[in-house]
Amino acid sequence: MDREFITRGVKRCSGGKFLLWILPWVAMLIFGLYSAGLCLVKGLNQTNMDNRFAFGLWIFLDLTVIALGAGAFFTGFLLYILKMKELRAVINSAVVIGVVCYSGAMCALAVDVGQPLRFWFTFWYPNVHSMLTEVTFCITCYLTVLMIEYLPIVLKNRKLRDVPEFLVFEHELHKLIYVLAGVGTFLSFFHQGSLGGLYGVLRGRPFAFREGLAIWPSTFFLFILSAAAVGPSFVLLTTWLVEKISKKRLVRPEAMQMLGRISGLLLAVYVLLKTIDTLVWINRTSPGNGFPAAQYYAWHPFGTWILFTEIALLGMVPALILLTPKLRARTGWLVSAAAMACCGVALNRFVQTVQTLAVPTLSFDKFMTYTPSWQEVGTFLAVLAYGVLVYSFSFRYFQLFPDERELKLEVAQVEEEPALVGRY
Amino acid sequence: MQRTRRDILLFMGGGAAGAMLTPAPWRLVTDAAIWSENWPGIPRPARGEITARYTNCALCPAGCAVRARCVAGQPVSLAGVAGNPLSQGALCAFGLTGHQLPYHPQRLKQGTPEEAAAAVRGAMAKCGAGESVAVLDLAPGRAASWTYRRAMAAVANGVYLAPPPPLGGAAVNLAKARTVLSLGAPLLDGWGTPGNVHAARANFRLIQAEPWESRTAALADEWLPIRPGSEAALALALKDPKTAPSAAQATGLTEKQILDLANELTANGPALVLSADDLPEALALNHALGAWGQTLVARPEVPVPDAWKKAAPERVVASVPDNSIRVLFIDESVPGSHIPWGAIEKKLVRDNPVVVAFAWTLEGYGRHAQFTLPTAVYPELTSDIPPAIDSPAATFRISVSLVAPPAGMADPSAFIAKAAGIDAGNALQERADAIHKSGRGTLFTYADGKSTPLKDIKPDAFWKSLNEGATWLGGAEEPLTRRRGDAEEIPGELPSEAPRLRVSASDTFPLLVAFTTPTPATLSSPLMSKLYQDSDLRMAPNTAALHPDTARASGITGASRAVLETQYGRCAIGVIPDESVPPGMLEVAAGPEILDICGAFTRAKVVAA
Amino acid sequence: MLPWNYGFHWTAGTMIFMGAFYTVVVIVASTLVNAALRSRRALRTRQAERIRWAEDFHDLPARDRQCRHVLTGEFGYRECPNAFDCRQCETHAKLVASAAPDRISEPEEDIFGMAFPLDRVYHRGHTWVHSEPDGTVTVGLDDLGRRLLGEPDRVDLPQPGGRVSVNGTAWHAHKRNADVRILSPVDGEIVATGGPDAPWYLRIRPDRMDFRNLLGGHEIRPWVMREMERLQLALSAEGAAPTLADGGVPVQDIAAVYPQADWDAVCGEMFLEA
Amino acid sequence: MIAANKPNKIARYGMSIDLDRCTGCGACMVACAVENNVPPAHEGATARKGITWIRVFKVDNGEEGPARRSVFVPVLCQQCGEDTPCVHVCPQQAVEVDPATGIVGQMPERCLGCRYCMAACPYHARFFNWWDPQWPAGMEKTLNPDVAPRMRGVVEKCNFCHGRWHAAKERAAAAGKSEIEAGAYVPACVESCPTGAIRFGDLKDAASEPAVAAKDAHSFRLLEKLGTEPKIYYHSKRDWVRQVAAAPKPPNGKENARG
Amino acid sequence: MPFLAGALAALGAGWVGFPHAIYKSRPQPVDFSHKVHAEKAGTKCEDCHAFREDGTFAGIPSLSTCAACHAAPMGTTAAEKNFIDAYVTPNREPDWASYAQQPENVFFSHITHVKLGQLKCEQCHGDQGASDKLRPYQVDRISGYSRDIWGRTLFQSKAAGAVPGMKMDDCVDCHRKQGLSHSCLDCHK
Incomplete structure (x- = not known):
């Protein structure tokens, strides 16, 4: 019944099957919205956050999701600014991922603040010295930009396209998309950095505090780099997942490998700089503030293993895999490395947000642990379900992978090859 | 004209665009933000003239001098009175929140005084030989205490009971x-x-x-x-x-x-x-x-009118024969030492004793009494405060009513006097007059921080000052004379082998109880939750800390619920393992339940709930 | 945020920050406005159909965008840069000028049993144009197009008096689940409409008698051969058994032979519609 | 965050706390709550979700048995004077250092409740209103009219009893003076401390008790190496007590369930 | 065309209807004339709106101040009789609504402004003292704030000659002009 909305020539599962697919996600979303509603109506006492764990699961989620969503800006940057044409195959998907990640993060943030009705105060009375102000402004602007970038994808829907106004606007907008890609790159650059700076500037939290350049702590740059590194990996991972779930070929292997290569390259640089940064921090920054760095890792369960896992296991290893052409050519290795890179960055964000708060600062403080409440988990799941749903609908009704149709024909051609050869 | 969907959409679009050019949406957004400043449930403090009023804290025998900051007459915060010779301007955490007690959620608001009076009358008529009518006064030495003693002297078989005085009354x-x-x-x-x-x-x-x-x-x-x-x-x-x-x-x-x-x-x-x-x-x-x-x-006595001297003697609960009290009045309107209910209960006659408790909360003896009559609570009540243990001089000061007590509050001394058939009179003023008549000492007034010799003050002014916050300080101490019970209570020689008390642990109750809460009042201001719930400064009422080894020996693991048992009974408590508590000890934060089963010398045991 | 706002400070930080913010806002807003203005202009100048075709053409697989001269073998590989509008193509003009004129030996080409009369020129979207003596042209579906749609379930023809433009929509045809937009081979004004049962669908008064964008003569055979190949590919992509390749002749109603095929996709492929 | 000031007297209010005198009685905590209309704990509140502008910690020397010694450390907003960690992180200027008093102010009405400042504060001296404030019925009559109750969802903290500062200013104005005299303004915790362990004054006034204490060899500030220049000076003659100013020691494996 | 109609409708509703809808209005309990009292009772505002001994401002006078003169009807007007019957005789405080009541979170010291700042009452309250009738008290339905401090129209407070507003911006404006400090907690509590 929704056939007329589905892009011509691509195969999508039946409406019933699609309904079956989205049903659990919708259920999850409803549960999550209920949880979030509780937090909004009854207040944040519904969460297990407290004065010591002022930030919890949600901030970790926001930081991670925004890092993973960096694929949108970075792919756009590579495609529209650096003209890497191969990435045209994934740009739409990357934009949807970006929209999902950023809007999801914004929704989670709206629940996370104690006074959502005052959301506009940050815009009206901004403290320009706060990293959070920068984050808020940039994310809002960038989300707007992403929405505008998403617009052509929506308007290109087969049915909507029949409206001449939509068709023409989509066309004209798409012609200017490079401007938006440029603006998006600028904005992303800053807010990814500011998210890193968010913790890096906390002089009162020597575990997170870093020195840096001018007003920007080193984490500012590390976050940009790690986000740029992991963005393509996440696009790659998502594409692979969608291919597996939909049982279709969507993207040529060259595009996937290109994503992997870019990711690997950046990841390698990131790991190098992160190592240098960690060494400087251990030997200079932290002791300078009166905190011998070794003690941070004496609080179990957070030991040095976490540092090793983050930098070596989930940083260096995937970087090497992605940089080795032979390994990269194998889907299994490629995807595993991409997944590891994503996990590595998620772990980095976890350390930045959760471990920072868990480690005591006053000598009579205790190491704190924190378990999210079901309302927090529910809200987390809502963001996840929302993402899956938006992506599913986008995949069903919009042309996320321009090569899909062609690849379908190619598959057919390969099967038909002998017959054709015999004929002509 | 035909309306199409497109027209409606356009109309709505125009409406939205137009609305943006009006104050409405912006005003709604800002109003919503402002609404969040005073949304329902956030109380507005009352405004009014700010004045200082003075009283004395009646929450413990110390009776510290208090300056109350009042807004339109209502006390909103309490502080010590600088220069007061005894309390030196200090108040404890309990005292600082005393003004909130009238609004305690567990405040007792209703009672049945007529029924209680009738039951008392009936029981007193039934009172046989060897049975007694008793008043238990938790804070002896007040003018009201004298009324009780006078009342009990007027009643055949009347007994006046009080907790044993610390240091033998010195x-x-x-x-x-x-x-x-x-x-x-x-x-x-x-x-x-x-x-x-x-x-x-x-x-x-x-x-x-x-x-x-x-x-x-x-x-x-x-x-x-x-x-x-x-x-x-x-x-x-x-x-x-x-x-x-x-x-x-x-x-x-x-x-x-x-x-x-x-x-x-x-x-x-x-x-x-x-x-x-x-x-x-x-x-x-x-x-x-x-x-x-x-x-x-030995502190000199605070003068009393001569007419009062014919009063019942002060006795401790232990001195009364078991199963002998037919009518018992318990005055806990002013907190004092707590006697475990178990110790009191065995003194009551077996068949239908009448127990009337005067309390502001049901958390005390009221839970065991047939009748609990609500009383005013500090700072509603008007009562004098006996001299503090660390006051070498005799003192007289009144806890002045700063807040009008709610309707229906019982006056224990009037009730007991009426039951005994005597006239309570205005005991407080009568005593003040007696003090004034003695002509000794000085009066320290709070508002001006001045000390004035008593002989320079007229009786009316003395009474007025006392009601506006003042302390009368008697002269220097008298030479020590042996007084009531001294000879018995100070052992000259003790058997050399015998530290008489509890050196070896008994098997039934192996743990020694140490109270951590000062002034174990039955209830304190809800704001005390700052100390035990909002922070870990003190343990919450009805909680105990013990060494992990002790806990393990008692079959308790981790922080959990447990049952505390003493010779007087048992109650549920929370336990916290804490290595700083030595084995064999129980550090207890008293609450109503624990007070009920703990006497002054308490051994206890803890079992897992 | 604004200088008259409480808490605003004229400090370097504020100016840099707010400056960057407003710059971004201005850029994004002006991009949007620019796109909107351009759209308005495009709509006013009736470019929607041209844009639609430009996009559809752009979305075609590369091998389907090949120049007509590749079909005839004049080039090894060349993508059409003009969206199949050869009227403005210099290469085409040169090649036509240098080529020998068509010799028409037979009145029509018979390819796999399909008739392609040579008295008309063909659009790559399977329509033909036939010049009528009165200065109008008739436009109809070619034999392959006709067989693809078989007996159409419904045909939506434009009103006489309306305009069509090259590569724009001429009419809509519905067959099974397929909703096909048939591309117009000429610019002009519709004079009359016919239909599936009439010899032609539209009679058009063309703006110019310029059919350089259409295929004719010797180009027809390689083109149709290529189209058959595409058809086969499209069918097999839909999982239909390849019967045509065996030398069979397309039946009058191809759709009927492949009941399981996604006819929408096949028609989209064949009628050059994204 | 503040523009020009009149040549008012610039004060730097500070505090000195003598840890050798603090008995941990909690009077300061309670007096603070009374003064600043902090509600009693919600039933769901814990030591980690409670609001205690000043909080007394029991700190021990880490020894076992009889060698164990404890000290009580009242911790309140340390009113950092340099690089004040909470001020520059607030996204909407809800936190500021008053140039006239040096007091770090938190504006609940401006606060978004993002809690970034709480993450930034090394002293954990900031508190979030997890619940709407609730007093037992009738007890709202005892609220202090000089301080507005805060709503749920905002951060609050010690501001040296700003209501008392206002009142002192007004009293001075009534007397025709534009400055507060020394001693005319003390926070509630200072006033309530039964042992006089907490002293308050202007650090710029060399005669004030905090200024004197600041020069004492036995004085220290918490986490001084962070460079935030807190204005609360602690004092103890006991060497081990002065160690509490330093960074935490890694755990010895045994955790006390209390304190 | 429908677009324009929609825009116009919204403009009308937003500029004309909304300002009426957003305020709840209630009349003052007593028909009081500042003008009459200024002529007969006292010439200065402080005669009735007095400072207390400690320098705090008493605000609207309590019934006792009124009853000092109005123990018995002083005129024959219905309003006078009504006032005596409804308030003076039963000794019930009139439920005055203060136009200038600041929100709970604002600390405002009258004495500081009057004594140290040398401000005239009219500077903030306008010519209230010369009014013959009390206008109804209007309160914002959502925020609950008096219209006098929260809801002057956009232009009124800045216009020359108009009563200065009592919004935060107005306070800050004046403080800024005087070069006075204006940190948040100077005025907020």
Whole structure:
């Protein structure tokens, strides 16, 4: 019944099957919205956050999701600014991922603040010295930009396209998309950095505090780099997942490998700089503030293993895999490395947000642990379900992978090859 | 004209665009934000003229002087009165929140005075020989206490009961002390008048002998961690060095430590020995150290009208035969020492005793009484406060009513006087007049911080001053005379083998209870939750801390619920394992339930719930 | 945020920050406005159909965008840069000028049993244009197009008096689940409409008698051969058994032979519609 | 965050806390709550979700048995004077250092409740209103009219009893003076401390008790190496007590369930 | 065309309807004339709106101040009789609504402004003292704030000659002009 909305020539599962697919996600979303509603109506006492764990699961989620969503800006940057044409195959998907990640993060943030009705105060009375102000402004602007970038994808829907106004606007907008890609790159650059700076500037939290350049702590740059590194990996991972779930070929292997290569390259640089940064921090920054760095890792369960896992296991290893052409050519290795890179960055964000708060600062403080409440988990799941749903609908009704149709024909051609050869 | 969907959309679009050019949406957004400043549920403090009023705190026997900051007459915060000779401008945490007690959620608001009176009448008529009508007065020495004593004197078989007076009724003169040995007394944590203790603190060396590091021990000049229950042995050994070896064994200290301590007490006098449980051995030690007359003094009596002198004597509960009290009035409108209900209950006749409790909350004896009549609570009530234990001088001060008590509150002295058929009169004013007649002492008024000799004040002005916050201070102490019960309670010689009290743990109740909450009142302001719920400064009421080994031995794992059992009964408590509590001890934050089953000398056991 | 706002400070930080913010806002807003203005202009100048075709053409697989001269073998590989509008193509003009004129030996080409009369020129979207004596042209579906749609379920023809433009929509045809937009081979004004049962669908008064964008003569055979190949590919992509390749002749109603095929996709492929 | 000031007297209010005198009685905590209309704990509140502008910690020397010694450390907003960690992180200027008093102010009405400042504060001296404030019925009559109750969802903290500062200013104005005299303004915790362990004054006034204490060899500030220049000076003659100013020690494996 | 109609409708509703809808209005309990009282009772505002001894401002006078003169009807007007019957005789405080009541979170010291700042009452309150009738008290339905402090129209407070507003911006404006400090907690509590 929704056939007329589905892009011509691509195969999508039946409406019933699609309904079956989205049903659990919708259920999850409803549960999550209920949880979030509780937090909004009854207040944040519904969460297990407290004065010591002022930030919890949600901030970790926001930081991670925004890092993973960096694929949108970075792919756009590579495609529209650096003209890497191969990435045209994934740009739409990357934009949807970006929209999902950023809007999801914004929704989670709206629940996370104690006074959502005052959301506009940050815009009206901004403290320009706060990293959070920068984050808020940039994310809002960038989300707007992403929405505008998403617009052509929506308007290109087969049915909507029949409206001449939509068709023409989509066309004209798409012609200017490079401007938006440029603006998006600028904005992303800053807010990814500011998210890193968010913790890096906390002089009162020597575990997170870093020195840096001018007003920007080193984490500012590390976050940009790690986000740029992991963005393509996440696009790659998502594409692979969608291919597996939909049982279709969507993207040529060259595009996937290109994503992997870019990711690997950046990841390698990131790991190098992160190592240098960690060494400087251990030997200079932290002791300078009166905190011998070794003690941070004496609080179990957070030991040095976490540092090793983050930098070596989930940083260096995937970087090497992605940089080795032979390994990269194998889907299994490629995807595993991409997944590891994503996990590595998620772990980095976890350390930045959760471990920072868990480690005591006053000598009579205790190491704190924190378990999210079901309302927090529910809200987390809502963001996840929302993402899956938006992506599913986008995949069903919009042309996320321009090569899909062609690849379908190619598959057919390969099967038909002998017959054709015999004929002509 | 035909309307299409497109037109409607356009109309709506135009509406939205137009609305943006009006104040409406912006105003709604800002109004919503402002609404969040005062949304429903956020109370608005009342405004009005701000005045200072004075009273005396009735929440513990210290009776600290209080300056109440009032807004339109309503007290909104309390503070000490600077310059007050005894309380020195200090108030404790309980006292600072006293003005909130009238609004306590567990405040008792209704009672049945007529039914209670009828039941009392009936029971008094039935009262046979060997049975008695008794008043239990938790805060003896007040004008109301005298009314009770007069009433009980007027009633055949009338008995006036009060908790045993600390230190045998003597007063402490901390200002004279150079060395203070405290056998577990919470000297710096709720003992006496905080302001007076802290003012004197600089002048004496404090040695705290206590099994665990209490707040006092933490701040003492020297802390002697002794074994639980060995205080008496230590006191004996200090008095009689011959027993030092056995005391060393009992306390866990070295003999040298004990002998050094004994030397110090004599060398650096005047010394004072205090004990948590008011040990007779401590009194004897004081006697031996020559503290009597120096750091321990007999406080002159506060004058009473001559007409009152025909009054029933003060007796302790233990002195009354079991199953003999037919009618019992309990006045707990003013908090005082708590006697476990179990100790009281066995004194009641078996068939239908009538117990009438006067209380502001049901959390005290009211739970056990047939009738609980609601009373005013500080700072609603009007009552005088007997002299504090650390006041060497006689004092008279009134806890003035700062807030009008709600309707329907019972006046215990009027009720009891009526039951006994006497006229309560205006006892407070009568006593004030008697004091004025004595012509002794000075009056310290709070608003101006001035002391005036009593003879320069007219009776009316004296009464007026007392009602506006003032303390009458009697003259210097009288020479020590042996008074009621002294001879029995100060042992001259004790059997050498016997620290009489609790050196060895009994099997039934192996744990020694130490109270951590100063002034174990039945209920305190809800704001006290700052100390035990919003922070971990103190344990929550009805909680106990014990060593993990002790907990394990009692079958308790981790922080959990458990049952506390003493000779008087059992109740549910929360337990917290804490290594700083020595094994064999239970650090208890008293709540109503625990108070009910714990006497002054308590051994207990804990079992998993 | 704004200088008259409480808490605003004229400091370097504020100016840099707010400056960057407003710059971004201005850029994004002006991009949007620019796109909107351009759209308005495009709509006013009736470019929607041209844009639609430009996009559809752009979305075609590369091998389907090949120049007509590749079909005839004049080039090895060349993508059409003009969206199949050869009227403005210099290369085409040169090649036509240098090529020998068509010799028409037979009145029509018979390819796999399909008739492609040579008295008309063909659009790559399977329509033909036939010049009528009165200066109008008739436009109809070629034989392959006709067989693809078979007996159409419905045909939506434009009103006479309306305009069509090259590569724009001429009419809509519905067959099974397929909703096909048939591309117009000429610019002009519709004079009359016919239909599936009439010899032609539209009679058009063309703006210019310029059919350089259409295929004719010797180009027809390689083109149709290529189209058959595409058809086969499209069918097999839909999982239909390849019967045509065996030398069979397309039946009158191809759709009927492949009941399981996604006819929408096949028609989209064949009628050059994204 | 503040523009020009009149040549008012610039004060730097500070505090000195004598840890050798603090008995941990909690009077300061309670007086603070009374003064500043902090509600009693919600039933769901814990020591980690409670609001205690000043909080007394029991700190021990880490020894076992009789060697164990404890000290009580009242911790309140340390009113950092340099690089004030909470001020520059607030996204909407809800936190500021008053140039006239040096007091770090938190504006609940401006606060978004993002809690970034709480993450930034090394002293954990900032508290979030997890619940709407609730007093038992009738007890709202005892609220202090000089301080507005805060709503749920905002951060609050010690501001040296700003209501008392206002009142002192007004009293001075009534007397025709534009400055507060020394001693005319003290926070509630200072006033309530039964042992006089907490002293308050202007650090710029060399005669004030905090200024004197600041020069004492036995004085220290918490986490001084962070460079935030806190204005609360602690004092103890005991060497081990002064160690509490330093960074935390890694755990010894045994955790006390209390304190 | 429908677009324009929609825009116009919204403009009308937003500029005309909304300002009426957002305020709840209630009349003052007593028909009071500042003008009459200024002529007969006292010439200065402080005669009735007095400072207390400690310097705090008493605000609207309590019934006792009124009753000092109005113990018995002073005129024959219905309003006078009504006032005596409804308030003076039963000794019930009139439920005055203060136009200038600041929100709970604002600390405002009258004495500081009057004594130290040398401000005239009119500077903030306008010519209230010369009014013959009390206008109804209007309160914002959502925020609950008086219209006098929260809801002057956009232009009114800045216009020359108009009563200065009592919004935060107005306070800050004046403080800024005087070069006075204006940190948040100077005025907020």
